[in-house]
Amino acid sequence: MAKPLSLEKILFSQGFGTRRYCSDLVYADLVKVNGVLAQDPEERLSTEGLILNVEGQDWEFHEKAYIAFNKPPNYECSHKTTHHPSVYSLLPRPFIERGLQCVGRLDFDTTGLILISDDGQFIHRMTTPKKNIGKVYQITTPEPITQKQIDHLLNGVVLDDDPRPCYATACEQISEYVLAMTIVEGRYHQVKRMMAAVGNHVAKLHRTKIGQYEMPESLKEGEWCWLYPQDLNLLSKSVDAPHV
Numbered sequence: 001m002a003k004p005l006s007l008e009k010i011l012f013s014q015g016f017g018t019r020r021y022c023s024d025l026v027y028a029d030l031v032k033v034n035g036v037l038a039q040d041p042e043e044r045l046s047t048e049g050l051i052l053n054v055e056g057q058d059w060e061f062h063e064k065a066y067i068a069f070n071k072p073p074n075y076e077c078s079h080k081t082t083h084h085p086s087v088y089s090l091l092p093r094p095f096i097e098r099g100l101q102c103v104g105r106l107d108f109d110t111t112g113l114i115l116i117s118d119d120g121q122f123i124h125r126m127t128t129p130k131k132n133i134g135k136v137y138q139i140t141t142p143e144p145i146t147q148k149q150i151d152h153l154l155n156g157v158v159l160d161d162d163p164r165p166c167y168a169t170a171c172e173q174i175s176e177y178v179l180a181m182t183i184v185e186g187r188y189h190q191v192k193r194m195m196a197a198v199g200n201h202v203a204k205l206h207r208t209k210i211g212q213y214e215m216p217e218s219l220k221e222g223e224w225c226w227l228y229p230q231d232l233n234l235l236s237k238s239v240d241a242p243h244v
């Protein structure tokens, strides 16, 4: 069982500002703890199942934050963006304060599932290709997708910057112009370059799944949700990837 912590420290740990600021939030009657107005920033509390309410917003306590985000198009997965706004501008302020980072990146025009966390070990685990964690992309193409192209993707494609081929670990043709492809690596523009290498290209790219975790249908573009232990378990389930 986690050691009780002072309310001020808890608020600070969740990204609500400096300890002084967090203390002032309590004195200004802006913090509730499990539905009850807090009086004392030094009050020690168990963090287990703790629900805070800060300035009218409910906030679940999470020692480490793991969230799934449905990325809209025309946002960059970077703090220092070049041409488009940052995905971080769509997240609540406390996430920025506590240093959440995207787990890998999606291109500005790619949509769908991206994980965001402040757990460095988790970010590393989820991004190393050694763990064989599949990522499923739904690819819409301008040209019909042929069996020959699918076979080529499954048998391996050599891209121009690396002699090691990269493979689709699974391909499911959804329709003439839509393919669901699984890859385990995360090379630069990998899906777009693989599709170009087999003689087609990507008109739209949307990520639907990581490991065995599927983005919930209820999560609309621009929305995020907490990930719980059962979700993290699904995320880290690897695929049988004979090629890596």
Ligand code: URA
Residues within 6 Å of the ligand: 105, 106, 107, 108, 110, 188, 189, 190, 191, 192, 193, 205
């Ligand atoms: N592959 C790409 O080409 N782009 C992405 O955003 C993700 C994978």
